[in-house]
Amino acid sequence: xxxxxxxxxxxxxxxxxxxxxxxxxxxxxxxxxxxxxxxxxxxxxxxxxxxxxxxxxxxxxxxxxxxxxxxxxxxxxxxxxxxxxxxxxxxxxxxxxxxxxxxxxxxxxxxxxxxxxxxxxxxxxxxxxxxxxxxxxxxxxxxxxxxxxxxxxxxxxxxxxxxxxxxxxxxxxxxxxxxxxxxxxxxxxxxxxxxxxxxxxxxxxxxxxxxxxxxxxxxxxxxxxxxxxxxxxxxxxxxxxxxxxxxxxxxxxxxxxxxxxxxxxxxxxxxxxxxxxxxxxxxxxxxxxxxxxxxxxxxxxxxxxxxxxxxxxxxxxxxxxxxx
Numbered sequence: 248x249x250x251x252x253x254x255x256x257x258x259x260x261x262x263x264x265x266x267x268x269x270x271x272x273x274x275x276x277x278x279x280x281x282x283x284x285x286x287x288x289x290x291x292x293x294x295x296x297x298x299x300x301x302x303x304x305x306x307x308x309x310x311x312x313x314x315x316x317x318x319x320x321x322x323x324x325x326x327x328x329x330x331x332x333x334x335x336x337x338x339x340x341x342x343x344x345x346x347x348x349x350x351x352x353x354x355x356x357x358x359x360x361x362x363x364x365x366x367x368x369x370x371x372x373x374x375x376x377x378x379x380x381x382x383x384x385x386x387x388x389x390x391x392x393x394x395x396x397x398x399x400x401x402x403x404x405x406x407x408x409x410x411x412x413x414x415x416x417x418x419x420x421x422x423x424x425x426x427x428x429x430x431x432x433x434x435x436x437x438x439x440x441x442x443x444x445x446x447x448x449x450x451x452x453x454x455x456x457x458x459x460x461x462x463x464x465x466x467x468x469x470x471x472x473x474x475x476x477x478x479x480x481x482x483x484x485x486x487x488x489x490x491x492x493x494x495x496x497x498x499x500x501x502x503x504x505x506x507x508x509x510x511x512x513x514x515x516x517x518x519x520x521x522x523x524x525x526x527x528x529x530x531x532x533x534x535x536x537x538x539x540x541x542x543x544x545x546x547x548x549x550x551x552x553x554x555x556x557x558x559x560x561x562x563x564x565x566x567x568x569x570x571x
Contacts, residue, residue, distance in 0.1 A: 258397045265363040265485045272366075273344045276551055279408050280345060280507055280532070291505050292343055295326050302327075304390035305558045315341065315367065317389040323348050323511060324504035324530050329367045329389050342366045345504065346386050346553060349406035349528035351513065352560070355381065357395050361485050362388065370488045371554055373403060377522035381405075382480040382487035383554035391556055402560045407490075407550035409531040412512070415493050415545040419472035426465065430457070433464050446520065474545050478516045478525065480552075492516040493547040496540060497526065501533070508533035514546060527552065 277284040299318040316337060318328045325348070329341040355373035358380075362369035369388035373381045383405060385391070395401075423429060434457035439446060447453060459465050473493075481489040498513035510533050517525035529550055531537045540546060 259360075259393075260357040260395055260397045261359045263359060263361045263484075265361060265368075267363065267365060269485055270363040270366055270368055271486050272368075273342075275410070276344060276408060279410055279551070280504060287505075288343070291326060292328060294505070295320050295328065299328070302387060302390060303558065304387040305394040305556060305561075306390060307558065315389050317387065319346070322504075323502045324509050327386055342368065344368075344384075344386075345408060346555075347406035347408060347511070347528060347530040349404045349555075351406075351526040351528055352402050352404040353381075353523055353525060354400050355403045356398060356400055360385075360388075360392075360395065361487070362392070363485075364392075367392075368485075370485060371403075372487070373554065375523070375525070376400070377519065379478075379517060379519075379522070379525065380480070381478070381525070381552070382490070383552040384488040386553050386555045387557075395556075401556050402562070404555045404557070404560065405525070405527045405552065406555070407527050407529045407548075407552045409512075409529050410489075410549040410551065412529065412531040412537055412540075412546060412548040412550075414540060415473040415547040417471065417473045421470045421472060423468040423470060429465055429468050430459070432468050433457075433459065476516050476518045476525075488552050490550050490552045491547070492527070492550060493545065494518075496542050496544050496546055499540070499542055502530075504530070510537050510540075512537075512540070512546070514548075 277288055281287040298320065300321055302317060302319045314332055316330045316332050318330065319325060325346055326343055327346050328343040330337040331339045331341055353375045355375050357371055358374050359372035360369055367389045369385040371383055371385050373383065375381060431454060434454045437457065438450060438453050476494040477492065479491045481487045494514045494516035496512050496514055500511050502509050502511055509530050512529045512531060513526055514529055515524045515526045529548060
């Protein structure tokens with residue numbers, strides 16, 4: 248049986264085609280990991296072939312009849328390599344890029360695919376269930392490119408490589424003096440605290456009825472901008488996956504990418520009321536600066552945001568990727 252992409256009733260998401268000169272390529276991404284890409288990357292590609300696997304993505308099976316083959320590795324940090332196929336055999340190299348696996352994700356619809364089909368580079372424009380717009384490089388475009396459907400919700404795993412990763416600026420402070428804003432802030436904190444940290448169903452009604460008990464409760468509120476979650480995608484076509492973010496570290500663990508020591512940080516970069524938190528697993532080189540960052544710290548980072556869509560995760564309760 249042939250793969251599902253030959254079914255004629257699939258309505259694909261809107262696609263924007265990029266020419267080669269519009270595509271940025273992966274030179275800057277390899278530079279995250281090495282200052283000697285011309286020597287290191289070919290050696291890494293040769294090494295990965297010895298134990299490469301074929302990720303299925305949304306496919307039940309990987310078809311040898313496809314014109315392209317995606318090879319990957321079963322490691323938290325790994326390389327995906329795209330090869331052109333002819334008569335079931337690899338014919339030539341097309342592309343390769345470093346990836347991070349992540350157990351975290353959101354249910355999203357694919358609104359648009361910005362793709363260079365000659366290099367198999369693609370950036371997905373995604374809309375989460377709460378309406379947030381997210382752009383991410385598609386790790387599995389080669390495998391999934393014919394299978395995505397318009398107006399279909401997918402559980403999408405999100406990860407990233409960090410160009411820069413550091414403690415957020417702690418001296419950026421805003422003083423709120425508007426009385427209604429102060430009242431809302433104090434009421435919200437009081438009500439959530441009284442409910443053991445949980446948001447009650449009648450929150451808005453309780454906030455409307457809340458009254459200050461002391462004069463100090465209506466004093467100006469100091470908000471530290473270094474203690475907030477934020478995500479800004481890139482503004483260049485085809486490079487929207489190059490993002491700036493700020494958030495709180497929820498987890499930290501050590502791993503490796505070939506001979507490089509890597510720290511994986513689990514960071515929540517969007518955390519809105521009545522919405523699923525947007526958590527990303529971010530890979531950063533283990534340096535004296537990143538090594539000092541701890542769980543609960545607030546960080547800011549320039550990242551290359553990545554997405555992966557796997558068939559086995561397409562349930563609302565799914566929370567793990569092919570390997571976590």
